[in-house]
Amino acid sequence: MNKFIALTKIQIKDFFSKYTQHLNVKNKFLGILTMLLPALLILPAIQLALTLYDSFSMIGYPELTITYIYIANVMLMLFAGIPFIISIFFYSKDLRLIATLPVKEDTIVFSKLASVYIYLLAIGCFFLGTSVVIYGTIDGVKVLSLILGIMALLISPLLPMIISTLIVLPFMSLIGRGRKRNMLVIVGNLVLIAIVIGVQLLMTRIQMQPDAINNLLSQEDGLLRLIGHKFPPSIWLTKMIQGSLLDGGLFILLNLAFIVVLKLFAKKLYSAALLKFNQEGSALIEKGKIYYKSRSIGIQIIKRHIAIITSNPTFLLNTVLTMFIPILMFVLTSLTGELSGDLFNSEALEPYIIYIYTIVVSTPAIMGSLSATAITREGKAFWETKVLPISARDNIKYRIYTTLIINFTGSIILGVAAAYYLPVNFTMILLAAAFCIATTLFFSTIDIAINIQRPLLNWSSPTAAVKNNLNIMLSLLLRVITGGIGFLLYKMMSSLGANTIIGVLSAFFIILYIVAIYIVYGIYERKFVDIAP
Amino acid sequence: MLLVKNVSKVYDNKKKAVDNLSLEIKKGEIIGFIGPNGAGKTTTIRMITGIIAPTQGTIEINGIDISKEPVGAKKNFTFVPDHPTIFDAVKGIDYLNFIADIHEVPIQQRKERIERFTKAFQIYDALTQTINSYSHGMKQKLLVSGALLPNPNLFILDEPMVGLDPHSAKILKDIMRDHCQKGGTVFFSSHVLEVVENLCHRVAIIHRGKLIACDTLENIKKNSTATLEEIFLEMTKDE
Numbered sequence: 001m002n003k004f005i006a007l008t009k010i011q012i013k014d015f016f017s018k019y020t021q022h023l024n025v026k027n028k029f030l031g032i033l034t035m036l037l038p039a040l041l042i043l044p045a046i047q048l049a050l051t052l053y054d055s056f057s058m059i060g061y062p063e064l065t066i067t068y069i070y071i072a073n074v075m076l077m078l079f080a081g082i083p084f085i086i087s088i089f090f091y092s093k094d095l096r097l098i099a100t101l102p103v104k105e106d107t108i109v110f111s112k113l114a115s116v117y118i119y120l121l122a123i124g125c126f127f128l129g130t131s132v133v134i135y136g137t138i139d140g141v142k143v144l145s146l147i148l149g150i151m152a153l154l155i156s157p158l159l160p161m162i163i164s165t166l167i168v169l170p171f172m173s174l175i176g177r178g179r180k181r182n183m184l185v186i187v188g189n190l191v192l193i194a195i196v197i198g199v200q201l202l203m204t205r206i207q208m209q210p211d212a213i214n215n216l217l218s219q220e221d222g223l224l225r226l227i228g229h230k231f232p233p234s235i236w237l238t239k240m241i242q243g244s245l246l247d248g249g250l251f252i253l254l255n256l257a258f259i260v261v262l263k264l265f266a267k268k269l270y271s272a273a274l275l276k277f278n279q280e281g282s283a284l285i286e287k288g289k290i291y292y293k294s295r296s297i298g299i300q301i302i303k304r305h306i307a308i309i310t311s312n313p314t315f316l317l318n319t320v321l322t323m324f325i326p327i328l329m330f331v332l333t334s335l336t337g338e339l340s341g342d343l344f345n346s347e348a349l350e351p352y353i354i355y356i357y358t359i360v361v362s363t364p365a366i367m368g369s370l371s372a373t374a375i376t377r378e379g380k381a382f383w384e385t386k387v388l389p390i391s392a393r394d395n396i397k398y399r400i401y402t403t404l405i406i407n408f409t410g411s412i413i414l415g416v417a418a419a420y421y422l423p424v425n426f427t428m429i430l431l432a433a434a435f436c437i438a439t440t441l442f443f444s445t446i447d448i449a450i451n452i453q454r455p456l457l458n459w460s461s462p463t464a465a466v467k468n469n470l471n472i473m474l475s476l477l478l479r480v481i482t483g484g485i486g487f488l489l490y491k492m493m494s495s496l497g498a499n500t501i502i503g504v505l506s507a508f509f510i511i512l513y514i515v516a517i518y519i520v521y522g523i524y525e526r527k528f529v530d531i532a533p
Numbered sequence: 534m535l536l537v538k539n540v541s542k543v544y545d546n547k548k549k550a551v552d553n554l555s556l557e558i559k560k561g562e563i564i565g566f567i568g569p570n571g572a573g574k575t576t577t578i579r580m581i582t583g584i585i586a587p588t589q590g591t592i593e594i595n596g597i598d599i600s601k602e603p604v605g606a607k608k609n610f611t612f613v614p615d616h617p618t619i620f621d622a623v624k625g626i627d628y629l630n631f632i633a634d635i636h637e638v639p640i641q642q643r644k645e646r647i648e649r650f651t652k653a654f655q656i657y658d659a660l661t662q663t664i665n666s667y668s669h670g671m672k673q674k675l676l677v678s679g680a681l682l683p684n685p686n687l688f689i690l691d692e693p694m695v696g697l698d699p700h701s702a703k704i705l706k707d708i709m710r711d712h713c714q715k716g717g718t719v720f721f722s723s724h725v726l727e728v729v730e731n732l733c734h735r736v737a738i739i740h741r742g743k744l745i746a747c748d749t750l751e752n753i754k755k756n757s758t759a760t761l762e763e764i765f766l767e768m769t770k771d772e
Contacts, residue, residue, distance in 0.1 A: 290626050290660050292644045300634045304620060311622030380618040387582045388635045389607035529603070532585040 003103045007111035012118065014094075014460065028516065032136030042126055049131040053138065062135060066149075067238045069131040071231055077120045077129070077160035083118055083321075085161075085168050087314045087463035094460060106266030111160060127407035129153050132241065148248060149241045151205045155255050159233060162258040169269040186316050201426060297390060298398055305402035308377050309370075314462035323364040323410040327417060344422050353422055358432040360418045364410035365440040366483075369475035374399040375531065376456045376465045382533040392528045393521060396448060400520075403444040411436050431502045438509035442482075445473050446516040452524045455531045482512065534560045534609075534687050534718040535581065540590030541742075542576050550576040552742040553590070558720055560686075560736075563713050565729030566722040568739035569769050573617060574722040577739065578691050581720075582612045596684055608636070610687035611680035615695065615722075617672035621664035625656065626677050628664060629682060636683035643682060652680040653692075653704050669696045677705060688712055690721035693727060706732055730761040740769045 015385075049065060058062040089112060095516055098108055132149030136142045233254055240248035295303075309315045343349065349356075359366070375382060415436075419429065450471050459465040466472070486505055493501050539675055542551040551573040558564050562750060568574050580587045583599050583606065592606075594601045599606040611632075619628065629651075633643040644698060651657040654674035657669075664672060673696045680688065688709070696701050709719045709732065723729050739746040745768055746753055750754040 055677065092740075107698050288624065288626075288661050290647075290657075291630070293630060293646070294640055295630075295634050297635055300631050304623075304631065307623060308620060380616075381620045383584050383614060384619055386584045387607060387612045388632075389604045390635065391604050530586055 004107045004111060007098070007101075007103060007107060008114045011114050011503040014115075026220055034085070039286050042130060045126045045130045046134070049127070051136045052131070052133050056346055057139075061140070063238050063242055065131050066128075066135055067234045069127050070234045070237050073124055073128045073156065074160045074231070074234075077123055077157060079122055080123060081116060081161055081164040082168055083314060083317055083467070084463050085113075085164050086172065086317075088112055088115060089169065090172055091312070091314055092461040101425070104267070105270035106263050108263070108359045109165070109266040109270055113165065117157050117159050117166075121154070124153055124156045128156055134240065145241050145245055148243065151248075152237050152240055152251065155252065158255045159258060162262045165269075166265065171476055173269075178456050184319070186313050190317070190320065210318050265274055297394075298401070301390070301395075301398040302402050302405065305374065305399060305407070309406070312377075315466055318466045319368060319370065319406065322367045322369075323407070324414070325367060326360050326363050326414060334462050340350060350423075351498065353424060354428045354431065354502065357418055357422050357424050357428055358435050358502055360422075361411050361415045361432045362439050363414060365436065365443050366479060368403075368407060369411070369443075369446045369447055369472050370403040370406060371400060372405060372450045372471040372475035373466050374448055375451045375468060376459070376469065376471065379457055379459060379465065380533065382455075382531070386531075386533065391403065392525050396452070396520060396525065396528055400444050401446055403447070404440060407440045407444060411440065423444040427499060431499055433505070434506040435509070436504050438506040438513065442509045442513040442516055443475075443479070445513060445520055446478065449516070449520050449524045450474050451479075452520075452528050453532065457531075482509075488491075534557050534562075534595055535720060535764075536591075536593040536596075537577075537581065538591045538593075540577070540580060540592060542573075542580060543586070543588045549742055551580070551587075554739070554742070554744045555590075556737060556744060556747060558687075558718055560718055561713050561716055562734045563709060563719040563732055564721075565719065565733035565736045566739065567726065567729055567765060568722075568771070572739045572769070573693050573742040574739055575691055576742075577602060578612075578689060578720075578722060582610070582689055583607060609685065610689055611636075611683055611685040613673075613676050613680045613693055615692040617669065617676050619664065619672070621667075621672070622699070624663050625651075625660040625667070628675060629660070630681040631677055631692065633682050635653060635720045638683055640683075646682050646684070647678070650681050650708075651675075653708075654701055655676060663744070670698060670701065673697055674701055679707075681708065685717065687718045687720065689718070692718040692723060693721055694723060702728075726760075726762045738765065738768055745769075 050071060052065045052068055053062055056068075058061050069099060092112075098112075101108075132146070134155055136146035136149055233251055236247040236251040236254070238247075240251050309319055344353065378384075415429070415432065418424075424432075454471050454474075456465065456471070486508065489505060489508060490501055493504060496504075535556070537554060537556040540551060540554045541549065543549050554573075554577060566574055566577070576585070578587045581594075581599070583603050586600065594606040595608040597609065612715040623631075626647075630643070631646050632638075633647075638646070648657065649659075651660060651674075654677070656671055656674050656678070659667065659671060665677065667675065673693075677690075677693065680690075693705060697705060706728065706744055709721070713719055713734075733750070734745060735749050736753060738745050738753075750761060753761075757764075759767075
């Protein structure tokens with residue numbers, strides 16, 4: 001037990017110290033403020049919980065807020081947990097040391113999961129925590145509900161975390177063999193995530209046989225059972241917070257059972273997955289011939305930056321997922337019948353088609369904060385380009401070009417796919433392209449200023465570099481602010497036509513892009529030179 | 534070839550890692566840079582190579598100030614760090630072509646040099662493999678081969694012997710001598726005092742961020758029969 005505590009303590013300390021180091025803020029007060037910045041995400045979470053609470057209160061079932069949010073929370077945790085688990089188990093640099101320590105395999109697996117638990121608990125605090133607090137306080141303080149709610153919140157990450165681990169570890173050992181293992185890891189995980197979302201959509205669809213619905217609604221807590229019937233822990237958790245000891249016991253027992261299952265399989269998973277995967281990684285793989293070919297400096301540097309993303313499954317998965325979320329959601333909702341092609345051809349939706357198309361095409365720019373981690377992704381290899389005879393300006397420029405190439409590729413794919421389904425005309429495509437170019441240029445350029453200001457080069461796992469990195473939060477905050485200004489502009493121009501509005505918004509982002517050029521090359525070039533790897 | 538004038542590096546306005554260091558290296562020289570752990574060797578080399586900027590002072594490489602004209606200065610040297618941490622998901626040959634392109638080495642010369650150095654270091658057959666499959670020593674040899682590719686005026690190495698097998702260490706020493714005989718300059722740090730003693734024209738000793746000696750071995754010994762190791766230990770011992 002002592003070894004487990006010691007190993008877990010060091011993992012958690014490492015997790016938190018990396019996080020605070022990543023903040024890279026010298027001023028103490030500013031440091032605390034920056035640490036609290038992600039807490040801003042709680043605002044939309046509160047809004048969501050309040051809306052749900054009001055809706056369910058109107059029909060007399062406020063507790064369904066908890067049921068609904070718990071189900072969504074579990075799916076979100078599965079979604080967020082999978083790449084994180086892959087990163088800390090398979091691409092973390094500390095496994096080589098940990099593997100040599102005299103500790104049992106299950107101790108290693110559980111201690112590694114400690115940081116995943118904290119990460120998922122933070123997600124849980126935003127959504128489930130907010131709904132528990134709202135449920136326990138809004139119509140008078142319910143002390144018991146609050147205490148049980150906090151207990152449920154603390155337990156809530158266990159189930160999705162262990163399920164993810166039990167799926168991911170054997171899955172990775174299976175696909176992590178052979179020459180194309182990185183590609184298999186990407187494709188495999190995309191399929192896995194698609195399955196998880198697909199299952200979620202199927203589970204949350206309330207499309208049952210009318211008889212079954214009537215049967216469920218006729219029972220006490222019928223609506224609760226209707227919503228939670230595909231995932232009973234959500235019913236147990238809801239009733240636990242309402243004070244049911246039996247349901248509370250069931251919920252806790254289920255989580256304990258999963259811990260026991262993981263403990264039973266930990267040794268097998270460790271030797272079959274972790275050791276095997278790491279062993280395979282050291283195999284010599286020969287491919288191609290020795291060649292002597294000259295390329296321009298720009299192409300070489302851009303090729304290198306693209307290869308940094310494509311060679312690391314965590315980086316690539318993160319990039320692909322953030323850019324192609326619309327496609328993934330569209331395909332899955334179409335397959336599960338949530339969305340039909342007729343909807344887009346309806347008259348009601350016609351005035352908004354241009355906006356939908358423009359947003360879909362611009363998703364890579366809006367969702368993908370690639371430039372905000374362009375320097376960080378290099379990690380300790382950052383020194384390489386610093387000693388080469390290329391100027392700091394070019395060094396920055398090629399990083400931005402890399403983001404532009406990746407984002408525009410994503411936009412073109414999305415644009416073609418969306419044009420196939422949406423009734424768009426040539427003018428719409430042109431305007432969407434203008435908006436997409438303007439936003440891509442602006443965000444790709446300004447994001448690098450964030451990374452120059454906060455370059456994180458000493459990371460122990462790729463997730464720390466591209467996901468658990470405050471740069472991403474700052475980059476998203478920038479998008480929220482510019483999006484807010486854009487929305488205000490839209491409101492001011494609401495009497496104008498959609499084409500004009502998109503034209504003006506594109507011009508707005510072009511102006512921002514010119515300002516961003518001045519900021520990056522005028523102010524941040526010097527700071528780039530001062531980055532010490 | 535290399536002129537370091539009154540260079541200091543202060544971290545966080547507190548820790549003075551390098552204190553008013555001045556050093557001049559002439560064309561054709563091999564200079565060994567020695568000092569205890571944490572003396573400031575790597576910080577000095579990182580400033581010379583432009584990885585970090587000095588807090589004060591100037592560094593000129595072949596008459597070009599690296600702060601003012603970094604690209605011009607960097608065209609004159611190549612660098613091998615103390616740890617072979619490079620972007621390693623590419624093949625060895627990709628890395629060498631990358632370095633050759635950045636330093637604009639013509640195809641015929643790069644082919645001849647890549648073959649010469651990688652065959653000498655016995656990594657030629659591994660060039661089609663990805664670098665992350667290389668051992669520490671193989672990565673080190675690849676980095677040295679890459680650094681030699683542009684035939685630099687100044688060849689800077691930080692602890693180059695670490696990780697090299699005796700055969701490769703011997704080859705590297707021969708290459709360094711050969712490079713100087715052809716008019717090149719070599720500046721390297723090392724903890725292996727025998728290498729410094731046998732290879733260098735001059736020795737620079739750094740202690741607690743200050744350069745405490747920079748001279749030929751004979752002048753440093755001052756007619757004594759002591760070895761460089763004994764002199765080094767005496768000069769750097771804590772009062």
